[in-house]
Amino acid sequence: MSLWLLVFASLVSGAPAPQKTPLNPRQNSNPTPTSNACAQIAPMTAGFLEASPNATPRVPAALAHECLQSVPNKPEPAGKMIDSLQAFVQWQSTLVYLNTPPSSYMLPATDIVGRLNNAKTKALAGGFASEYDFQLEVVKTFLSAHDGHFVYRPDMFGFRNNLAADIVSVSVDGKSVPKLYHLRDLNNTALNSTANSTAMPAAITKINGEDASKIIEETNLAFSVFQDPDSQWNANFRTVASPENRLVVAASLAFQGESVTLTYDNGTTKTENSFANLRAGANFTGVNNGEDFYSRFCNPDAVQLNATNGTTPAKLPPPQPTIQGFPFPVTRDSGANTTSGYFLNGTGYDDVAVLTVSSFAPPATYDPVEYLTNFQSTVGDFLTKSKTAGKKKLVVDLTSNGGGLVIAGFELFSQLFPDANKFQADNIRLAESVGQISHIIGAIPKDFRPNNTEQSRALKSLQDSAIVGNLVPGSVFSPAGNNLTNVESILGPISLNGDTFTAFQSTPLNNTDPQFNLTGVGTKANPPPSVFTPENVVLLTDGTCGSTCTIFSYLMIQQRNIKTAVVGGRPNLGAMQSIAGVEGAQLKKGQLGVLAEGYILKRATVPMQAGAVNGKNAFAPSDSQTPLQFSMQPANCRFFYTAQMITKPEMVWQRAVDVTWKDPAGLCVEGSQLAINETTAAIDPLFQKMMVMDADKISLSGAATSNLQVSRRTGMATLLTALAAVMALL
């Protein structure tokens, strides 16, 4: 465990008198290792807990930061931590692409391995002033990949500021560049002004004395997991679908200064102190200095790795009629609050249906099969009702959709366009341990029967593994659907961009399954025909569409030429990407022994959530060279949020309809209207050679391993579990 033990949060209102905030928090004077800041925490939190036992104790951000900065960085464990991380990092599919990205990639290149090595060298030489500085460098190294699947999560960082927490980016009319406002101010003025709908409150022009947009873009570059500047911008601001979004200065892993000062265009300036909440259960009694802190919280021996124990699925409470913040639906899910359908009201909109999918993931602890089954029936019910009601146009709202179960993305596409091909071409970086694991798996005899419960559990764990399952002969297929029945055919290798990868692979989608059949398969064969024609469908995103959301979106765009509209982005004109969340398909690597030891997991607060890598690259049919993560996918039209759209999703949907079918030229942001690129559906000659594109010609029989757990994100703990399973079968 580590410094991550602290989760900082929340700001106290009625804060002490404003203090001068450094423009650059890193210019703060460094507390000396003899600081007694840590000693002040126990008495402070004890009193707080006495007053309200169930509350999370909070301390001023500056004090928390000073305590963290007094915690020494110990060279030997720091080096061990980096070695362990490097083993996982080798499984990151985009490692070499990040070093030398193609020109379509909009962010700076980054050398993850080199940067981690430098951190190790520096740590071994005693170059880090504190454990905090060291771990922050590790976290920032991961973040420099701007990849939502590539995470190391020591959860110490979580400074909060309330003053900056409700800032939103709003355009007066949806077309002119947005400004920053407090949502509560908008609620008091713009939203309630009936006489003049364009009356706006004071806009925020500066944060901590610097241009507000500039600060936001800079902090995004350091901390955002999204891969283009406009999506990074959107991820800072709350909407109905993502009420948790906050500016980096309002909620960050890293100390952002002791307070936040905002300057408004009416001349007023306001300052409020930032605070940090201690994680429930963090016991500071006896922690009198940084050394004590290290012994208490950075001790791997105190952590029990229990990687094989899954959580028990829980039942969701019965759903409310509406999803919080949304209008009354035509149909909705059974309680996940992520899938719902609507019919728009009002002249000009009466033939429009809206399907909102804000996630493809089941809620934590909810049974994935139950989620998928309900997702399937919710979408089916929505389409049936749309057809009955004679709806002609469809808005698919994917704002804030960061992905989830891959199979859910295929399910939605299968119901919308049952006849379309579901192209898949993924690959895995050929890390040394990938090869080692495949050969171990390949050596398991075909007639292997588990002898005992340990082996049975290991075998099941292996088959269920989203990662190692991609290396099991007989359960991996070529993009053309050929069964890859031996290790060699899976491993390839294929050289791309100076790196080596496995052969392109796909997951079989036409296997029947006793738990869930994809639409078009088994008991779900012969689905009803498409309700909506492609020209009458628009995909609405805010650019933060990631993972499974990208799989679904690319199928829509590339297989059916579906139009896209995007909302939000930086305060500038011009086009914006529709899909800029992580587009890979996940994993990890390294020398097997270092991996298996899993030291890094023991240095995370929650070992099961220590982090992840992106194990699989995903490719479009038109380009076998560039992983989708590095391609540019501009939307056909962009518009900005208005004040009303922030709180009323139906306003966003109406605008999506208007910009798509009513008046694109008049309503799209200047310079953002782009024609559909008909050639994206073209097939790369390499893929063409490799495969038969007609899905009907792919005949698969018999049930291979279940595809329900297919996921693109590879948790470090999950990988370790699978690895333990491989070892147990030896």
Ligand SMILES: *[C@@H]1O[C@H](CO)[C@@H](O)[C@H](O)[C@H]1NC(C)=O
């Ligand atoms: C509406 O508000 C805008 C911006 O505050 C102002 O310029 C305009 O004059 C107002 N219009 C009316 C009719 O009050």
Ligand SMILES: *[C@@H]1O[C@H](CO)[C@@H](O)[C@H](O)[C@H]1NC(C)=O
């Ligand atoms: C300026 O705007 C801020 C934010 O809405 C508000 O708190 C403040 O009272 C306003 N100042 C003046 C002088 O109106």
Ligand SMILES: *[C@@H]1O[C@H](CO)[C@@H](O)[C@H](O)[C@H]1NC(C)=O
């Ligand atoms: C906190 O730690 C102190 C010193 O180790 C111990 O005496 C005390 O019981 C602990 N408190 C809780 C609530 O665990």
Ligand SMILES: *[C@@H]1O[C@H](CO)[C@@H](O)[C@H](O)[C@H]1NC(C)=O
């Ligand atoms: C798994 O977790 C449950 C609930 O926390 C616990 O009762 C059980 O003993 C654990 N099983 C193993 C094998 O660790």
Ligand SMILES: *[C@@H]1O[C@H](CO)[C@@H](O)[C@H](O)[C@H]1NC(C)=O
């Ligand atoms: C349309 O109007 C009905 C009836 O007032 C309402 O229940 C529903 O939520 C509205 N739908 C939308 C998308 O606003």
Ligand SMILES: *[C@@H]1O[C@H](CO)[C@@H](O)[C@H](O)[C@H]1NC(C)=O
């Ligand atoms: C769904 O929303 C309801 C409130 O409408 C809430 O009680 C419930 O916890 C939410 N479910 C999930 C899984 O977040």
Ligand SMILES: *[C@@H]1O[C@H](CO)[C@@H](O)[C@H](O)[C@H]1NC(C)=O
């Ligand atoms: C199962 O047990 C038998 C007898 O001990 C042994 O010969 C065999 O190798 C074991 N099989 C596996 C897969 O471990």
Ligand SMILES: *[C@@H]1O[C@H](CO)[C@@H](O)[C@H](O)[C@H]1NC(C)=O
């Ligand atoms: C693929 O090949 C394996 C044998 O290597 C076989 O067990 C499996 O059933 C095959 N899968 C399909 C879908 O044909």
Ligand SMILES: *[C@@H]1O[C@H](CO)[C@@H](O)[C@H](O)[C@H]1NC(C)=O
């Ligand atoms: C899937 O289809 C197969 C073949 O029709 C059937 O045996 C199986 O029960 C179906 N699974 C579900 C969950 O209905």
Ligand SMILES: *[C@@H]1O[C@H](CO)[C@@H](O)[C@H](O)[C@H]1NC(C)=O
């Ligand atoms: C259209 O798509 C093709 C294939 O992906 C790409 O090469 C081309 O640059 C795109 N054209 C435009 C105008 O984006």
